Amino acid sequence: MTADQDFDAQLSAYLDGELEPDAARLIEQDPRFADRLSAFQEGDALVATLFADELKEPVPDSIVAAIEQANRKPAGIERQDPAGTTNIAQFQAQRAPRRPSFLRQAASFLFAAAVGAGAAWIWLPPKTIETAPGWIAQVADYHRVYANEVRHRVEVPASDIDHIRAWLGERVGGLEVPDLSPAGLEFEGARLLVANGAPVAQLVYIDAEDRMFALCVTPRPGAEDTVAQSRSFDDLTAITWRANGQALVMIGPSETPELSEAARLSGAIDA
Amino acid sequence: MDVQQLKPLLIQRLPRLRRFARTLTAHGADADDLVQEACLRAIERAAMLRRQEQLDSWMFSTMRNIWIDEQRRRTVRTGSGLVDSQETDELRTVADAADALGARQLTDQILGLPDGLSSVLLLVTVEGYSYRETADILNIPIGTVMSRMSRARGMIAQAIGHDGKGERS
Numbered sequence: 001m002t003a004d005q006d007f008d009a010q011l012s013a014y015l016d017g018e019l020e021p022d023a024a025r026l027i028e029q030d031p032r033f034a035d036r037l038s039a040f041q042e043g044d045a046l047v048a049t050l051f052a053d054e055l056k057e058p059v060p061d062s063i064v065a066a067i068e069q070a071n072r073k074p075a076g077i078e079r080q081d082p083a084g085t086t087n088i089a090q091f092q093a094q095r096a097p098r099r100p101s102f103l104r105q106a107a108s109f110l111f112a113a114a115v116g117a118g119a120a121w122i123w124l125p126p127k128t129i130e131t132a133p134g135w136i137a138q139v140a141d142y143h144r145v146y147a148n149e150v151r152h153r154v155e156v157p158a159s160d161i162d163h164i165r166a167w168l169g170e171r172v173g174g175l176e177v178p179d180l181s182p183a184g185l186e187f188e189g190a191r192l193l194v195a196n197g198a199p200v201a202q203l204v205y206i207d208a209e210d211r212m213f214a215l216c217v218t219p220r221p222g223a224e225d226t227v228a229q230s231r232s233f234d235d236l237t238a239i240t241w242r243a244n245g246q247a248l249v250m251i252g253p254s255e256t257p258e259l260s261e262a263a264r265l266s267g268a269i270d271a
Numbered sequence: 272m273d274v275q276q277l278k279p280l281l282i283q284r285l286p287r288l289r290r291f292a293r294t295l296t297a298h299g300a301d302a303d304d305l306v307q308e309a310c311l312r313a314i315e316r317a318a319m320l321r322r323q324e325q326l327d328s329w330m331f332s333t334m335r336n337i338w339i340d341e342q343r344r345r346t347v348r349t350g351s352g353l354v355d356s357q358e359t360d361e362l363r364t365v366a367d368a369a370d371a372l373g374a375r376q377l378t379d380q381i382l383g384l385p386d387g388l389s390s391v392l393l394l395v396t397v398e399g400y401s402y403r404e405t406a407d408i409l410n411i412p413i414g415t416v417m418s419r420m421s422r423a424r425g426m427i428a429q430a431i432g433h434d435g436k437g438e439r440s
Contacts, residue, residue: 070314071274148324
């Protein structure tokens, strides 16, 4: 590996929050740092846009039909097949001969249609699947994952708060790390999430019972400020608002009084 | 997990599953076959899926495994198979990535990066997985995740007009 390649590898890991604090400080002092970081960030932003565009393509009906019909007993057949055998046979029958793509798609569509209608011919109009859940639902999903982590709950620990402000602030257009101790929450650290192709700074706090709360921030350039609204996601409650060109959410276990206090301390204005 | 509970979760994820599949196959038709097979496999094994949070990484990992097997079969059949990512030289420079045609060209080039570069790029920069999680999903060493990320970023920086030192060339 050349010196430039080694530098790129370190810088790339820095950008992903994967460098130890000492190594991160070292690379920040390198004369190549600012220019190369900017080039990588420009590339990342472009990649995020291009990959987000990939989600807009309509999903073939044949896949949806295959999922919906999988493991269903065909009408009129009493004996239950061993789990999955029908599906695997269907898939292999569909994919075995590698015909030209349009023929293959036509065949799979007809097959799915035949299965779906019990061998009757039906026409299903092209269907566009909802591309992705909203960013807050994705934040809630992330929250459930990381709330169960003990050793790796955050990428960058609270002790490195300056790096958190600089690194994540750069990603989301400025970042303050509010002191939520009046609500009984202690700052534990942060990580970078991605929702719908956009960066999300997740600031993680814990209460005295080691329950996880998080303030998540994502850029919304030009968006108007809003007052706080509360949304429920099963076991989690999210208080959301917009301010200063950013969308914010304070999320934590439902029915915890700390949550609304933490949102207020983070800048949310009551409705 | 109950099968009837799993199916809508899979259908909801199809756009993201197809996107990941395309980083593996580079071809849309292969990607759709791959997604479908992975979904059917998930339905067969629904009982093994304990937690919804694990579904994404489980699906990505399953698709990767199915695709590796498929590549091996093709290697036996035709003598062609995986191309080592280290053999890839560079992306073609794109005149204007903001232009629709330039963006499509660059997307195709990124999706066409062989053997894991674009999968790693997607999982880390867009899906938000850590290097450790990405290494687990793709069953590769964490050092390989790191080197593929920097290699992919370097190639993209060059394709949009930055030379190796961060200056516009």
